[in-house]
Amino acid sequence: MVRCIRVLKRDGESVRTRLVSEDLLDLDSKIRADGDYLLIPVRCDSYPGYKVTEEDLEVQEHKALDYTEVVEVPDELRQYLPSSFDIVGDVAMLKVPDELTEYRHQIGEALIKVNRNIRVVFHDYGVKGDFRIRELEKIAGEGSSETIHKEFGVKLYTDPSKVYFNPRLSSERARIAKLVKDGETIIDMFAGVAPFGTVIGKLADPKVIYSIDLNPEAEHFARLNAEKNHIECIVPMTGDSSKVIYDLPMADRVIMNLPQIADRFLGFAMDRMNHGAYAHMYKIIERD
Numbered sequence: 001m002v003r004c005i006r007v008l009k010r011d012g013e014s015v016r017t018r019l020v021s022e023d024l025l026d027l028d029s030k031i032r033a034d035g036d037y038l039l040i041p042v043r044c045d046s047y048p049g050y051k052v053t054e055e056d057l058e059v060q061e062h063k064a065l066d067y068t069e070v071v072e073v074p075d076e077l078r079q080y081l082p083s084s085f086d087i088v089g090d091v092a093m094l095k096v097p098d099e100l101t102e103y104r105h106q107i108g109e110a111l112i113k114v115n116r117n118i119r120v121v122f123h124d125y126g127v128k129g130d131f132r133i134r135e136l137e138k139i140a141g142e143g144s145s146e147t148i149h150k151e152f153g154v155k156l157y158t159d160p161s162k163v164y165f166n167p168r169l170s171s172e173r174a175r176i177a178k179l180v181k182d183g184e185t186i187i188d189m190f191a192g193v194a195p196f197g198t199v200i201g202k203l204a205d206p207k208v209i210y211s212i213d214l215n216p217e218a219e220h221f222a223r224l225n226a227e228k229n230h231i232e233c234i235v236p237m238t239g240d241s242s243k244v245i246y247d248l249p250m251a252d253r254v255i256m257n258l259p260q261i262a263d264r265f266l267g268f269a270m271d272r273m274n275h276g277a278y279a280h281m282y283k284i285i286e287r288d
Contacts, residue, residue, distance in 0.1 A: 002029045002057045004039045005050035012038040019047075029057040071110035073103045081107070088160055088167050089147030090119035093136065095126075108140025119143060122160075131215040132164035132192075132258075152177075154202045156195050157224045162217045164192040169257070173199040176280055180204035180253065187251040187272065188212065189241035189265060190258040194222035194234055201231035209234045210248050212241040242268045250274045256281040 003026070007015045012031075019025035019042060026041035032055070033039075039055050046052055068081050077099055085094030092111055096104045108121035120141030127134055136145055146159040151170040158165045177200040180186070184206040188196050191211035200209060211222050211234055222236035237244055245268055254269040256262040259282045269279050 001054040002026065002041050003043075003045070003052050004029075004041045004055050004057065005047055005052055006034070006037045007040055007050065009033070009036055009038055012040070015050075016040060028060055030060045032057050065114060067107070067110040067114045070113055071103075072106050073100060077103070085111070086124070086167055087115075087118065088158060088165060089149040090117055091145050091147045091160065092118045092121045093124040093134065093160060094121070096123045096139075104137075104139045108138075112141055119147075120145070127164070131217075133162060133215070134160045136161045151195075152199055152203065154198050154229050155225075156193060156198060157221055157228060158193045159217075159221070163215055163221055164213075164218070165195065166192075166257075169195070174203065176200065176255070177203035179278070180206055183207045184252040185249055185274075186210070186253045186255065187241075187245060187248060187269075188255040188257075189245065189269065190256065190262070191222060191236070192218050192257075194218075194225050194236060196255050196257065197222070197234045198225045198229055198231060201226070201233050202229060206233055208249075210237060210251075211235065212237045212239060212244050214238070214240060241265065245269070245272050248272065250277075252277050254279045258282070259284040 016025065024042050024044050026043045029041035031038055031040050039057065041057055042052060080097045080099045082094045085092055096107060104123050111121050112118050120143050121139050122136035122145060123139050125135035145161045149156040149158060149167060152174045173196050180200055182205045186206050186209045188209060188211045191197060191213045194211040197209040197211045200206060213219065216238050219236040219238045226234040242265055251273050254273060256265060256269060256279060262281050262283050266281060
């Protein structure tokens with residue numbers, strides 16, 4: 001038997017919310033309907049305006065929402081558990097601190113256990129080389145790191161172990177797409193798998209988007225993304241954008257997503273920009 005209060009159904013949600021805010025809702029038992037009333041389990045002997053009675057209610061099974069609740073590591077090491085990680089499609093990537101290296105597989109398994117949409121987990125050793133690809137070690141799950149990432153109505157085919165892709169820029173890609181005017185010529189100088197181009201091509205109506213990247217694998221995925229999303233204005237290209245850009249028409253908009261050194265290429269971009277054109281340059285800077 002469980003302590004509960006009998007509440008009219010029309011008042012059920014407001015009372016439940018109030019109980020939650022007061023930490024008085026019994027989360028171990030399920031709310032049950034009883035005619036025009038709800039029997040809401042409580043963690044108190046009295047509650048203003050309602051009589052507390054005992055009723056037979058079903059047990060409420062809890063599903064952990066945070067992997068730190070279920071991962072098995074020594075208590076003294078829990079402080080080192082990563083608080084954030086990247087998810088690309090159904091692939092999760094996180095940096096495991098040295099203190100937890102021997103428990104990395106348990107961490108990966110815990111992530112999958114509490115996140116139904118995660119298929120495989122990788123320890124991320126960081127972005128390396130001119131191609132900006134991640135060095136990954138599988139620590140849990142099945143399959144490879146190739147995946148499909150969805151945002152704003154597009155499907156982006158990618159593989160973080162082969163090409164650069166940043167899932168955290170999804171809102172920024174949509175913001176830029178809303179700025180694009182009909183018929184624009186756009187040059188994406190460091191395009192990766194063409195997420196900017198794909199989102200822009202889906203949400204706007206440019207004339208053409210030249211998506212350039214040094215990595216040949218990026219061109220492969222850019223073509224795949226254009227094809228799968230039925231976007232005909234994307235022109236994927238492999239090469240050094242500081243040279244390739246001089247073979248292209250003058251641009252109305254240039255995208256420069258290479259935060260470490262994008263400013264070094266600004267002069268090349270401006271050489272190929274129409275009067276009144278826009279450059280979107282992303283750069284990591286010191287706070288001061």
